[in-house]
Amino acid sequence: MKIGIIGTGAIGGTLARGLANLGHQVSIANSRGPETLKDLAAEIGAKAVSVREAARAGDVVILSIPQKAVPQLPRDLFAGVPSSVVVIDTGNYYPQLRDGRIEALEAGTLDSKWVAEQLGRPVVKAFNNIVAKSLREKGAPPGSPGRVALSIAGDPPEARAVALRLLDELGFDPVDAGRLDESWRQQPGTPAYCRDLDAASLKRALAEADPSRLTEYRREREEHVAKLLANAGG
């Protein structure tokens, strides 16, 4: 498939490498322009492009940037891009640690619903609930004992099917968590967030999530990450 990736940091860079390795035609973009990505592109067998070109790369666009950067994307980023193109959002909202306060999210809009509104396109939330290290290291062939599972939630169903296939190719058991309205079940701090569970356990964790605790889940997660960073001296 032809895949554009906007954001080539810990998650976007790992996905670019993995997908290029699998033989996909990968185009990568960041905020600073393609010339800053030449070396990475050459190393992993991808093409360095502008953000606009990445959105027009072909079949799938993966958005992997901090939540606060989403409104900085060109307003017409997807103008003229066919509606069959699947948009995958890996993002999480971390107000204290990184993103600052985004009023719509504080008021209860789901993280990726807000992204979809900003882009003016439906999105599939995927790869948001695994840390980059696990994404890099824990992929395994189908049928491997304890294979880590990843869930996705998004619209439309055909887009979910594409995302599920990519998850499986990258080495993770794909779990369909339903429409974008269900994506809160894998937001930061929920039982399904970044725990490297197998498929049965991940399905249980998604079912256990409590919508009344979303703010609390996120706050606890931020506190946990802040402690890890402090202990690491970062």
Ligand SMILES: NC(=O)c1ccc[n+]([C@@H]2O[C@H](COP(=O)([O-])OP(=O)(O)OC[C@H]3O[C@@H](n4cnc5c(N)ncnc54)[C@H](OP(=O)(O)O)[C@@H]3O)[C@@H](O)[C@H]2O)c1
């Ligand atoms: N790190 C993890 O383990 C992890 C796990 C799951 C989900 N996530 C989520 O995935 C998203 C990406 O996280 P990350 O850790 O990969 O971030 P990161 O390492 O900080 O990388 C961010 C990337 O986004 C690019 N970017 C920022 N603003 C941009 C803009 N306006 N236009 C185009 N590109 C832009 C940056 O490019 P420049 O360097 O050129 O600015 C960089 O390539 C976040 O929402 C994060 O919460 C992260």
